[in-house]
Amino acid sequence: MKNRCYPKRLGWLMLLALGSCVDPYRPPEVTAPDSYLVVNGFFNSAPGTTTTIQLSRTQNLTDSKTPPAETKAQVTIESGSKVSYSLKEGSGGVYTLSGVVPQANETYRLRIRTAQGKEYVSDFVPVNVTPPVDSLSWRIENEGVQINVNTHDPTNNTRYYRWEFDETWEYTSPYYSAYELKNNRIVSRAEDVYRCWGSSVDKTIQLGSSARLSQDVISQRPLTFITGTSLKLGLRYSIQVKQYALTQDAYNYYDQLARITQNVGSIFDPQPSQITGNIRSTTNTSELVMGFFRVGTVQTRRIYIAKTQLPYWLTQTGVYTCLVDTLTPSKIIERQPAIINEFDASTYLTTSFDCVDCRLRGGVIKKPDFWDQ
Template sequence: MKNSLVKIGSWVLVLLAGGCVDPYRPPEISDPNTYLVVNGFFDSAPGATTTIQLSWSQNLTDSKPPTAETNARLTIESAHNATYSLTEKSAGVYSLSGVTAQPGETYRLHIQTASGLTYYSDYVPVTMSPAIDSISWQVENDGVQINVNTHDPQNTTHYYRWEYDETWEYTAAYYSLFVYNDTNRTIDRRNEDVFNCWGSSNSRNIRVHSTVRLSQDIVSQFPLIAIPGSSIKFQSKYSILVRQYALSQAGYEYYDQLAKITQNIGSIFDPQPSQITGNIHSTNDPTNLALGFFWAGSVTSQRIFIRKSQLPGWVTITGDGYCDTDTLTAEQIRDSPTGIVSEYIPSPPLPPPYAYLTAPLACIDCRLKGGITKKPDFWK
C-alpha cells in the first residue's frame, strides 16, 4: 500500500490507497502522485458566469504555483441531454456565460484533458441558497468575533457553506513628501500617495454547518472569523463580504470531511488521514483520482463595514517595527536610500542645503505591507 500527501492550494490532503495502517514514509512527501484538481460550480443565478478551474496537485515542499491544466475540453451536461461547452479564458480557467442552471434539473461536469484523460462528475441537483439574514459581530476576548445568521422558511436547505473576502483601510506611519530618484540620483517631490492603502485577504478555512438535527432550518450566530483587536485590519475601517452556498448532503459531507482532515491536524484526538476525493471520477482508470466536488446552485452574499470608532481604543500593530526618524542630508540619503518624510529646516534656520527627515521605507510606503493605493469601488 502506498500513501500520498498532496497540496491543493492552501489545503494539504492525505490520500490512502487502502484501508490498513501503513508506516509513515518521508519519501512520500517529496515524491507524491499527481492528481487533477477541479475547483468550481455551475452558477444558477440569472446572468452569472460559471467558472471552473483545473490544476494539478503538487509536492508538499513545492513553493511554485500549481500547474494549470490548459487546452482541456469541458462541458456541463444535463440529465435531459442538454450540453454546454466552457471556454478557456486564461491558463486552466474555463467559463460559461448566458446559461442558467434550472431548478429541478440535475447536471454533471465532463472533462477531457489535453493528454486524453476523461473525467465525469456525478449528476448533482441544483441547490438554491436562501438570503443571508445578517452578518453580526461583537467584541470578544480582546478582538472581534464575526458571525453569520440565516434561515430557510421552506425548511429544505439544511446544508450550508460560507466563504468571505476581507478588505481593510490603513495608513503608513508617516506621510512622505519626497522620494529618492534612483535614475537621476536626485530627491524629488513625491507625486503619488503612498500613505493610504487597502489590504485584502480571502477565507482559508472551510466553514460548513448543518441544521438537519434542528426542528427549524435556522442558523444563528455561526462563527466565521475571530480577529485580534491589535490587527492592522482595525487601524481605520474594515469590511467583510460573506458568500453563502446551499449544499446537497453529499456536498456537505465532502466539505465537512475535507475540513476535518486539513484543518484539525496536530493532536492524537484529531481525525486520522483518510481518502476523500469528491464526486469526479476518471473513466480511463478508476485509480486515477480527481480531487474536487462539482455542484450546481446559487450564491447569496452580504457585506458589512466596521469602523475604528465602533471599537475599543485598541492599539493596532501595523508591522512597521520601530519607526524611528533620522535627519540626513541628500548626500547621506544617496549613499543609503531610505524613506523621506519631509524637508527638515532647523530653528533657527540654516542656509541650504537642507537636511531631510527620514524613516524606514516600511514606515512611509503603505504598499510594503501588501496593500494597494487604489480605493475599492465598493468602499464607502
C-alpha cells in the same frame, strides 16, 4: 459517482487547495509516482454570472513549483434532458461558461475529456437555491472582534450551508512622506504611499447545518476573530461573505475534507483517509479524482467596521522603531533615506522607508471600487 481523495494507498499525497475552499495538507514529506486530477467546479445559476471550472493535478510534497494545470481539455456541462454546454478554455487550466442559467427543476453533471484521452464524469446533481444571508453580526470579546453569520430558510429545505469570505482593510503608515529623492534631487512625491488597502481570502472550509433542528435556522455561526491590535482594524475593515446551499452529500464531502486538511496535528486528530466525492474516471475505474461538482446560486453580504466603533486598541503596524533624523540634501543623497517633510530652510526630516511606505506591509495604494459604498 465516486471520487476518492486522500486514499491511504496513495501514501501521503498533498491535496491541492481547491480554489478558496481547501487549505493544503502538509504531512511528512514523501514521494508518490502518480498525479491525479483535481476538479474545482461550481455551476452558478445566478443570471449574468460566469461559471468557472478549474482543472489541475496533484503533485508531490517535494515539488516546489506551482501545481500543474490541466490544459487543452474538453469540458462540458450536461443536463438530465441531454442538453450540453461547452466551456471555453482560458489560462492556467480555467474553463468558463457565460450566458447559461441552470433551470431550477433540472439536474446537471460535469464531463471532462483531457488532451490524453482520459474521460471523467460527475454525478447528476440538482440546482441548490441558496437563501439570503440574513446578517453579518460582530461583537467585541476577548480583546478583539468576533464576526458571525446568520441565515435561515423559511421552507426548511436547505439545511446544509457553506461560507467563503474575503477581507479588506484600510491602514496608514506611521509618517506621511511629502518628498522623495529622484535622480539625486529632492522633489514632491508623485504617489501617496501613506494610505493603503490590504486584502486576504479565507482558505478554510466553513460549514454549518440545521439538520438536527426543528427550524432551518443558522444563528451566530462564528466566521472569524480579529485581534484588536491587528492591522486589519487600523482604520476601517470590511468582510464580504459568500453563502452556498449544499446537498447532504456535498456537505459530508466538505466536512470530511475539513477534518483532514484543517484538524490534523496530533495522533488525537483525524488521520488521512479516503474521501468520496461525486466525480470518477470512466476510462479507468481505479483512478482517483479529487473534487465535488455543484450547481446552485450564491448569496453575498458585506459589512464595514470603522476604528471609531471600537475600543482604543493600539494597532500593531509591524513597524516598531521609526527613528527620525534631520538631514541636509547632501546627506540625504549620501544615505538615501525616506523623506518625511521639510524641517527648516536647509534640512529635512527623514526616516526609514517602512515608516512611510504602506505598501511594504503588503497593501496597495489603489482604493477598491466598493470601498465608499
